[in-house]
Every structure is written in structure tokens, then in C-alpha cells.
Amino acid sequence: MRESLERVGRFDPDRARERFVSGFDARCTRRIEVSGEWVGFVVVKDVQTHLLLDHLYVIPSAQGAGIGTAVLMTIFKEADRAARMLRVGALKESASNRFYLRHGFVLVESGEFDNYYARGSLSAAGSER
DSSP states (O other): OHHHHHHTTOOOHHHHHHHHHHHOOGGGEEEEEETTEEEEEEEEEEOSSSEEEEEEEEOGGGTTSSHHHHHHHHHHHHHHHTTOOEEEEEETTSTHHHHHHHTTOEEEEEOSSEEEEEEOOTTTHHHHO
């Protein structure tokens, strides 16, 4: 994420840490492990009207191996079972925008620095999209 933030002149380690710490909830946070090695984390929050994919981070050395896709497919199954829409935000200059679009998210809003995406659950597609 640092690289993306630097590209738009918005990297501030104190701000990044504060943002993460202020929203941290251990109950919503899961480690991503591959062969016993910790390679990232994912945070999914229930915000009443939908599920929020707040963070999906895979360390750079483990990226490109399908780990993010596997994690996302697990989250999709959980959202579908719960009949919940899934939303996510991504920094405009981040490669994650292509990742989310490739996996079926639809752009629903664009802010000054971030794009916001949604994916309706299969069970709630008619009522939440």
C-alpha cells in the first residue's frame, strides 16, 4: 500500500498507523497463512447494511500466487451465505482496483483519492444491488 500512497503523494506513516489502529477490531481480523507462514491479513466488518472488506493485505513477496483470490473467494462464500452485499474501497492509484473489478466488484462511487466498489451476494442480488 505504501507504494500506491507514495505515487499520489499521500504516504504518511503516522497517518497510516493511526488509521489502522483506530479501526482495528481483532474479532474482524484474520491472518492469512500459507504453509504455516504468515503472509498477510484480511479484515471484514459487519456494518449493518453490508459487509465491509476493510483490509486485504498480502505481503509483496507472496503476491501474484493466487492468495488474494483464494481469500476473496472465501469472503464471497461467507457474504453469499449471509445474503449480504460486500463493499470495498481502494486508493485510485492502486493495482487493487483492477483486482476488485476482475473479481466482479462494480464501481459505485469515486472520491478524491479512493474508489468504492460493491458486490451483491448471490442470495440478495435483487434486493441489495
